[in-house]
Amino acid sequence: MRLTTKGRFAVTAMIDLAMNAQTGAVKLSAISERQSISLSYLEQLFSKLRRAELVESLRGPGGGYILAAPASQINIAQIIAAAEDRLDATQCSSKADCHHGAPCLTHDLWENLNKTINDYLSSVTLQSIIEQKTAAKDQVVHFTHIH
Template sequence: MKLTTKGRFAVTAMIDLALRSGDGPVTLAGISERQKISLSYLEQLFGKLRRYSLVDSVRGPGGGYCLARPALQITVADIVRAVDEPLDATQCGGKENCMDDERCMTHELWATLNTKMYEYLTSVTLADLVDKQITAMGGDVSVLKDARRSRSGSRAKTMAAFA
């Protein structure tokens, strides 16, 4: 059991988006460049994130993506579910037919692990992850730049996007 690149990239891209969304829509090209994720892959992921109502798209010049709701209301579990990332430690996919169409002896162990993983991922919000990134940067959010323009924001301005 492991989280694939689909889930990892979706979470990474959402953190990038949340960090920069205070100035308006963020381009996928900018996220692609900063995070070294293929633009076409991001387009697929953001299509799913949009259908799950986690992001909104803005068309036209100056367009891009923005969060559809405050970062405090988006959990890692929401992001992972939106991109159809299966987090299942059971061998049977929860069908209880692990061993010759019967439940295996360790089914309950792995099913409980699934529950604990989702509980944890539900407890971590996008805002939590953004806070950790800002702290890792020493609180200096002025280093954040979108591909279209520079900004000289402050932590308060960035965090206003999460209210």
Template sequence: MKLTSKGRYAVTAMLDLALHSKNGPVSLAAISERQDISLSYLEQLFAKLRRTKLVRSVRGPGGGYTLNKEPQLLSVGAIIEAVNENIDATKCQGKADCQGGERCLTHSLWQNLSDRISDFLHQISLQELMQKRDVKEVIGRQNCFKTAFRANEIDVLQMLTSKENV
């Protein structure tokens, strides 16, 4: 069993969206920049998230994505399922044909583990993640870094334009 980058990135992007959508739609480019996830990969993930109606797109200037439900109604498990991520600890993908077409000795153990993981992930909402202290610290750091980076960009541009004018 392995949670791939698809599921991890989908949850990360949805959490970023939830944290930044207070002021309107959030662009995938902004999520990509903050979370260091490829823009083209985000586009693929958000196409799936849109098809499953977890997000909606807003076109035009200032467009982007918004959550289609309140954060307390969106579970981590639903996000992972929306991008076709499978968290299954069985060798047979739950079909019980693990050993020569028959149930193996430990099938029930691995099936129970899969069920518990699924239950656990479906019990965690985006709202709960948004309220975690470590999430708030990370988002604060990301926002400060972005502000500092933009300020340095402006300083460099001002230096360049002032030298050109001399």
């Protein structure tokens, strides 16, 4: 089970957008440069994110993209789904036909793992990731030398 590049890049780009759209629309070329993701790939991803109503595009001077909802209302599972990516631990794509048309012995185990992962990703918002990043930056490490 792997998260594809499509899903990883969509999440990364959305975090970048959430962090940088607070002062106005963000150009995909800026996200491309900061995150080392090709501009044409970002254009494809943002087309999907726009259709899923997670981002809005603004045209004209100063145009670019903004979040379609507050960062606290957009979760990682939504982004991955919008990018048309799916995490699935089963061999049968959750169809329960992995063993000659019937569920295999471990089907329920992998289905439960899928549910756990989806529940976790649904609980993580863009805002919570930004807050974690901000808190990590603000932490100061003090070193003391004891004799």
